[in-house]
Amino acid sequence: MVGDYRSYLRKLPKVELHCHVEGTLRPATVVELAGKHSIRLPTTEVDQIYRYDTIYEFLEIYKTVNSTVIDRDDFARMAYETLEDGVRLGNLKYREMFFNPTLHTARGIPMATVMDGLVDGIRAAEHDLGVRCALIADVYRQDPPEVARRMVEEVLEHRRPELIGLGMDAAEAPDPPEKFVEAYRVAKAGGLRLTSHCAEDGPAKNVTTCLDLLGCERLDHGYHALEDPAVVARCIDQGVTFTVCPTSTAVVYGWPDLTTHPITRMIEAGMSVMLNSDDPTMFHTDIGNEYAEFCAQNDYPPGLVRRLVMQGVEAAWLDDSDKAAMRRAFEAEIDELDREFGI
Numbered sequence: 001m002v003g004d005y006r007s008y009l010r011k012l013p014k015v016e017l018h019c020h021v022e023g024t025l026r027p028a029t030v031v032e033l034a035g036k037h038s039i040r041l042p043t044t045e046v047d048q049i050y051r052y053d054t055i056y057e058f059l060e061i062y063k064t065v066n067s068t069v070i071d072r073d074d075f076a077r078m079a080y081e082t083l084e085d086g087v088r089l090g091n092l093k094y095r096e097m098f099f100n101p102t103l104h105t106a107r108g109i110p111m112a113t114v115m116d117g118l119v120d121g122i123r124a125a126e127h128d129l130g131v132r133c134a135l136i137a138d139v140y141r142q143d144p145p146e147v148a149r150r151m152v153e154e155v156l157e158h159r160r161p162e163l164i165g166l167g168m169d170a171a172e173a174p175d176p177p178e179k180f181v182e183a184y185r186v187a188k189a190g191g192l193r194l195t196s197h198c199a200e201d202g203p204a205k206n207v208t209t210c211l212d213l214l215g216c217e218r219l220d221h222g223y224h225a226l227e228d229p230a231v232v233a234r235c236i237d238q239g240v241t242f243t244v245c246p247t248s249t250a251v252v253y254g255w256p257d258l259t260t261h262p263i264t265r266m267i268e269a270g271m272s273v274m275l276n277s278d279d280p281t282m283f284h285t286d287i288g289n290e291y292a293e294f295c296a297q298n299d300y301p302p303g304l305v306r307r308l309v310m311q312g313v314e315a316a317w318l319d320d321s322d323k324a325a326m327r328r329a330f331e332a333e334i335d336e337l338d339r340e341f342g343i
């Protein structure tokens with residue numbers, strides 16, 4: 001092999017299906033936006049913004065950094081910069097990106113401002129950098145069911161072509177998926193595709209609930225599915241893809257290193273997974289780093305890595321012709337990289 005395997009892994013073309021725009025703000029941008037809106041931050045030292053020791057401090061920082069994103073230009077900047085980071089650090093080609101509407105509407109920001117701003121940033125990034133991006137609105141699990149249903153109605157009222165799906169995040173154990181059947185029903189009736197964070201800090205049976213009761217087509221995380229062989233077998237059988245996140249979950253759940261991460265067992269079991277950065281700047285990572293570290297530390301050979309990359313293409317919510325074109329472009333680019341690196 002010519003050159004370093006980690007740089008090969010960074011340079012592979014990538015699809016990302018599990019990234020929360022609110023967890024992608026550059027620390028320097030947080031400081032600038034806080035200045036623009038006269039918001040006091042606990043620190044204005046750029047390298048101290050994302051310093052935390054506990055999950056509670058983490059959640060506090062998440063709220064604080066997002067309080068600096070207020071007008072349409074701020075939302076546009078947030079979306080543009082994270083796509084730029086994805087391209088620069090990981091050769092990102094296409095992302096389906098989560099946003100959390102009630103995180104913003106609850107602090108008085110109109111839904112139109114949120115969506116129009118994100119769409120502005122996405123379109124500018126595609127124009128300047130060639131990267132494409134769609135949006136998935138996330139239910140915040142600690143919201144009451146009627147707030148979630150109303151959120152779905154509102155995103156559908158302000159629907160832009162970039163909005164393609166509904167997802168669900170935040171603490172899973174206290175608020176199981178069945179709480180949001182109605183929000184998912186409204187989303188499906190409105191033509192949205194469906195996913196959910198699932199079996200991350202909740203039991204394997206949440207996988208079954210998300211598939212059968214909510215109608216999810218793919219799932220996010222899913223590590224606890226491993227605890228029930230019947231659930232694992234069903235997901236393999238049905239071809240359910242899990243959008244998994246090595247770094248963020250290793251940090252949150254204190255898993256000691258990436259070689260013992262449950263994702264390795266999901267791959268061994270034959271489950272369909274693809275790699276993602278989750279909340280990249282919050283966890284000091286990026287999509288390039290997720291591939292570089294997870295695949296290199298596990299000694300995954302190029303053939304297996306190619307399968308992980310291509311699984312991202314297969315699990316994307318693109319139409320068939322678009323997906324076929326992306327499949328061809330990815331295969332050609334990976335072949336070229338294999339030649340360059342002597343693989």
Ligand SMILES: [Zn+2]
Nearest residue numbers: 020169197278
């Ligand atoms: Zn997530």
